[in-house]
Every structure is written in C-alpha cells, then in structure tokens.
Amino acid sequence: MAAFLMEKSVDAGRGRRAYRPMAEINVTPFVDIMLVLLIVFMVTAPLLTVGVSVDLPQTSAAPIRGQDEPLAVTVRADGAVYLQDTKIEIEELPERLRAITRNNAEARIFVRGDRTLAYGRVMEVMTRITTAGFTKVALVTEQPQPAARRR
16 A cells, blocks of 8 residues: 655666665555445444334433443233243343353342233243342333424
C-alpha cells in the first residue's frame, strides 16, 4: 500500500536522468477507513443484543442496576427454555449455569417469561435455578407505556 514515487536526478556530466524510488506510506486512507468502521460498529452493536423474542408482562417497578452482565434465562410461550440465545432442556439448566458462572452463587440471573405462560412453568425454572445455589435471581418485565404512546 506504499506509494512509490520516482525522483528525477540529473547525473552530473552526462545529462542523463536517473530515477530512484522514494517510498512513503500514506496513512490518511487507513484513518478514514478506521473511522468509518468505528461508526458502523457503534451503530450496529446495540442491535446485536436482541436475544430470544418473548412477550414480557408490564410493571411499574424500577430497573435493576448492576456492574456485571447478567445471564438471561428465557421461557417462551410454548414452554421452551433458553439460556441466553441457546435452547436447552430444563434438566440441563443448573449444570450449564454453574459452568458458565464458574460456581459463582452471586451471579445475577434474569428470568424472562412470556406473559401468556402458565405461572407454574416460570416457577419451575426459578426453582431449578435457586436449588442450584444461585441467590440473585430476578424476573424481567417491561415498563408500561403511557396511554399517548400506545397505538
């Protein structure tokens, strides 16, 4: 990617011109490309954390704030259980959670259950998580939208 320029020099006495290459690296195109890539990644990064589609119930509780990224366990309307974006059997859930958190009982785990799902199925998932030794388990809901925004 180096641009080679030819420099003319006059050979003393003969009148011939000799060309010698002069190499310079022009970094301006590299900087331009990096800035464009930075902007593209900044715009697309929030869109990549979509996860499993589920219709969450609404509540007016304040969001939970924390330093570490929580694990998400999702229970879809058909009863299927997902750990992050991967579908798993409910029997595998405690073992997989222990492996991911390296037996850290203080790891935050968010349970997302579809609003049409039977309460018992969500409680079954939460029971499996708490009996595995995890103490920070929370249910995820959506904030209700004001009447003016609903359409």
